[in-house]
Amino acid sequence: MSNEPVEGVAPYSGPAGGWGALAAVAKAVRNEMGTSPDTRALMEMNQPDGFDCPGCAWPDPKHTSSFEFCENGAKAVTWEATSKRVTAEFLAGHTVSELWTWSDHDLENVGRLTEPLRYDPATDCMVPVSWEEAIAGIAAQLQALDHPDQAEFYTSGRASNEAAFIYQLFARAFGTNNFPDCSNMCHEPTSVGLPQSIGVGKGTVTLEDFDAADAVFCIGHNPGTNHPRMLTTLREVSLRGKPIVVLNPLKERGLERFAPPQSPVEMLTLQSTPLASSYHQVKVGGDVAVLKGMMKALLAADTADLGNGGPGLLDRVFIGEHTVGFEDLVADLNGTEWTDIEHRSGLTRAAIEGMAETYWSAERVIACYGMGITQHRHGTENVRQVVNLLLLRGNMGKEGAGICPLRGHSNVQGDRTVGITEIPAEPFLARLDKAFGIQAPRKHGHNAVRTLAALADGSSRAFIGLGGNFAVAMPDPQVAFAAFRGMDLNVQIITKLNRSALLTAKHTYVLPCLGRTERDLQGGVAQSVTVEDSMSMVHASRGRLKPASDQLRSEVSILAAIARATLPDSTIDWEGMVADYDRIRDKIEEVFPDFADFNARIRTPGGFRLPVPASERKWNTPDGKAHFLTSSALDEDDGRDEGTLVCTTLRSHDQYNTTIYGLNDRYRGVTGRRDVVFIHPDDLADAGLAHGDCIDIVAQEDRVLAGVTAVSYPIARGSVAAYYPEANVLIGYKDYDRASGVPSYKSVPVRLRPAAQVGQG
Numbered sequence: 001m002s003n004e005p006v007e008g009v010a011p012y013s014g015p016a017g018g019w020g021a022l023a024a025v026a027k028a029v030r031n032e033m034g035t036s037p038d039t040r041a042l043m044e045m046n047q048p049d050g051f052d053c054p055g056c057a058w059p060d061p062k063h064t065s066s067f068e069f070c071e072n073g074a075k076a077v078t079w080e081a082t083s084k085r086v087t088a089e090f091l092a093g094h095t096v097s098e099l100w101t102w103s104d105h106d107l108e109n110v111g112r113l114t115e116p117l118r119y120d121p122a123t124d125c126m127v128p129v130s131w132e133e134a135i136a137g138i139a140a141q142l143q144a145l146d147h148p149d150q151a152e153f154y155t156s157g158r159a160s161n162e163a164a165f166i167y168q169l170f171a172r173a174f175g176t177n178n179f180p181d182c183s184n185m186c187h188e189p190t191s192v193g194l195p196q197s198i199g200v201g202k203g204t205v206t207l208e209d210f211d212a213a214d215a216v217f218c219i220g221h222n223p224g225t226n227h228p229r230m231l232t233t234l235r236e237v238s239l240r241g242k243p244i245v246v247l248n249p250l251k252e253r254g255l256e257r258f259a260p261p262q263s264p265v266e267m268l269t270l271q272s273t274p275l276a277s278s279y280h281q282v283k284v285g286g287d288v289a290v291l292k293g294m295m296k297a298l299l300a301a302d303t304a305d306l307g308n309g310g311p312g313l314l315d316r317v318f319i320g321e322h323t324v325g326f327e328d329l330v331a332d333l334n335g336t337e338w339t340d341i342e343h344r345s346g347l348t349r350a351a352i353e354g355m356a357e358t359y360w361s362a363e364r365v366i367a368c369y370g371m372g373i374t375q376h377r378h379g380t381e382n383v384r385q386v387v388n389l390l391l392l393r394g395n396m397g398k399e400g401a402g403i404c405p406l407r408g409h410s411n412v413q414g415d416r417t418v419g420i421t422e423i424p425a426e427p428f429l430a431r432l433d434k435a436f437g438i439q440a441p442r443k444h445g446h447n448a449v450r451t452l453a454a455l456a457d458g459s460s461r462a463f464i465g466l467g468g469n470f471a472v473a474m475p476d477p478q479v480a481f482a483a484f485r486g487m488d489l490n491v492q493i494i495t496k497l498n499r500s501a502l503l504t505a506k507h508t509y510v511l512p513c514l515g516r517t518e519r520d521l522q523g524g525v526a527q528s529v530t531v532e533d534s535m536s537m538v539h540a541s542r543g544r545l546k547p548a549s550d551q552l553r554s555e556v557s558i559l560a561a562i563a564r565a566t567l568p569d570s571t572i573d574w575e576g577m578v579a580d581y582d583r584i585r586d587k588i589e590e591v592f593p594d595f596a597d598f599n600a601r602i603r604t605p606g607g608f609r610l611p612v613p614a615s616e617r618k619w620n621t622p623d624g625k626a627h628f629l630t631s632s633a634l635d636e637d638d639g640r641d642e643g644t645l646v647c648t649t650l651r652s653h654d655q656y657n658t659t660i661y662g663l664n665d666r667y668r669g670v671t672g673r674r675d676v677v678f679i680h681p682d683d684l685a686d687a688g689l690a691h692g693d694c695i696d697i698v699a700q701e702d703r704v705l706a707g708v709t710a711v712s713y714p715i716a717r718g719s720v721a722a723y724y725p726e727a728n729v730l731i732g733y734k735d736y737d738r739a740s741g742v743p744s745y746k747s748v749p750v751r752l753r754p755a756a757q758v759g760q761g
Contacts, residue, residue: 006709092125111496118133135561198626212400217246255276313360322617369383375747452474462488647748698752
């Protein structure tokens with residue numbers, strides 16, 4: 001990074017975690033909760049009788065009583081359990097037009113919503129409304145649609161299994177499979193690519209596998225910010241002397257070194273544990289090239305070993321017994337030139353061969369990946385190539401080895417498991433019909449990008465958001481904002497104000513729900529919900545805090561009330577399921593056999609793991625084999641030309657998805673601002689720019705992120721990085737991975753120019 005001073009930008013010298021993390025937790029508690037006794041909630045997070053962290057989906061150590069929470073988990077809790085409230089007086093004093101000019105951070109920072117609201121166009125304000133009036137108004141608008149497929153039912157990954165199951169039941173009883181969800185924006189290439197390769201759309205490893213791994217590859221993820229509890233696991237791998245190989249465009253502190261706040265020795269001595277044994281800065285979008293290069297090097301080394309009388313480096317027994325497509329993969333790799341691999345990846349052949357040697361020298365390997373792999377034009381192919389690499393040495397379905405997709409929100413995987421999908425399988429629908437006496441639609445519905453297209457062209461007229469901030473999370477915000485304002489109905493079931501709630505349709509309702517930390521009483525009886533983590537562990541979550549308002553309702557209760565009002569002739573016992581969530585779980589068990597003895601098993605500490613057949617080398621593919629799948633990503637046009645860089649979006653350290661906790665990005669050395677773009681110093685120089693310059697980032701079709709500050713940063717040549725969701729203006733909603741539908745947030749060809757040069761691009 002340049003030494004020239006730039007306001008709010010200075011290198012951070014500390015490790016991930018450490019005193020910086022403790023200070024950030026203290027600040028979050030002080031700013032949001034003050035001296036409230038509810039600060040005890042932090043001690044109940046991830047405990048057997050407490051609530052599950054509302055942040056990331058990294059698993060807990062058997063979900064037992066170990067005291068483990070991370071900085072960003074603490075931020076998520078304090079942000080939800082804040083003492084700040086949105087009052088009727090506040091809403092009367094601020095029009096929606098005024099609130100629209102506020103930042104996303106300032107909107108949520110007003111505090112918790114306390115009563116149902118509707119938009120009043122006469123005053124341009126959100127006004128209180130009774131639950132009965134809101135539910136009746138929503139039902140009337142849904143009933144007025146020409147067809148159920150004109151409604152979109154969006155699900156955030158923070159919804160519980162119970163809420164998600166009720167939600168999909170309602171929408172299917174209503175008559176549609178339109179289920180855009182947050183998976184469509186992040187890990188859909190996992191849900192599409194892994195079943196094609198290994199027969200299941202989930203990771204194959206458990207937390208205990210990391211204790212037996214001989215090497216861990218971290219590809220396209222940033223644990224320090226996005227799943228910080230993983231740092232403890234990586235630290236243990238490092239302390240065992242096992243290599244951790246990182247493949248990531250940016251240098252990220254959470255992949256370099258870590259000081260656990262729970263370690264008195266490291267805290268008091270200001271020491272930290274190194275994590276990455278080798279760190280390779282691949283170009284944004286160059287992952288397929290690196291993975292193919294590693295496999296090409298492995299094949300060459302295997303041939304050499306056989307020629308010297310050795311057994312070879314491939315697991316030929318595994319390949320022969322469990323896989324198909326090996327010969328096609330070899331032909332594809334033999335036809336891939338090293339010059340193309342080096343050009344696309346930005347790495348040297350020697351560096352890639354070094355990674356390959358680490359891989360083949362380890363008996364048991366885990367490959368972890370995040371949205372740096374999935375959110376690309378070729379996201380599904382990226383996933384397939386990670387699988388190919390693992391299959392070559394049998395690193396699937398054995399202790400200490402396998403694939404580890406790093407899911408985002410705490411129950412995004414669980415929501416999909418219990419039926420939130422626009423492409424439901426017939427066996428599931430048949431069981432659902434039998435369990436509830438309905439006839440669910442069979443026509444495939446809309447994912448996120450198809451939902452936005454349908455809203456934009458007017459073929460969909462209603463949107464219900466179960467959490468999240470859909471219009472801000474999606475690419476092409478101007479299209480999304482206009483689409484929402486043209487709808488007949490916008491319903492947001494949320495805990496705090498956000499921009500999607502301010503996109504007023506003809507009828508707009510904001511329904512405040514309980515948060516994960518709060519007590520859920522139905523008929524005076526405390527209820528628990530369940531969530532599924534990234535490693536298929538299902539466990540209970542029980543909120544303990546007093547709700548922010550006596551008018552808040554649970555997601556389950558809200559959804560059931562809308563269902564009852566919309567479907568007055570339904571024979572489904574909505575009231576009975578709301579009264580006792582055990583009844584919802586009984587129905588989940590009836591529809592999904594993997595949840596056998598559901599209620600009994602979640603009452604044991606740690607819960608239970610859902611079956612993942614590939615973990616046992618059982619491949620639920622049409623031919624019962626794992627599949628090597630070839631790639632054309634190196635040959636296809638990726639939108640770049642001479643002089644074009646590729647922009648990736650990323651989250652700051654004070655952020656979770658679209659929720660902005662603050663304006664700091666500590667590990668990257670940014671304080672009090674978000675209007676920056678990270679660029680390699682040589683790329684800045686090539687563009688005639690310098691560290692600290694005010695610049696525009698220009699994408700295809702003259703999409704412009706204007707007036708951001710250039711920050712010289714250790715990022716791969718040819719790559720730039722800017723914050724999400726601000727950089728979504730650079731991405732068209734039709735720019736997505738064709739195999740999975742995930743928007744290409746991390747594959748944006750761009751050019752740089754000095755700011756305010758209108759008409760150039």
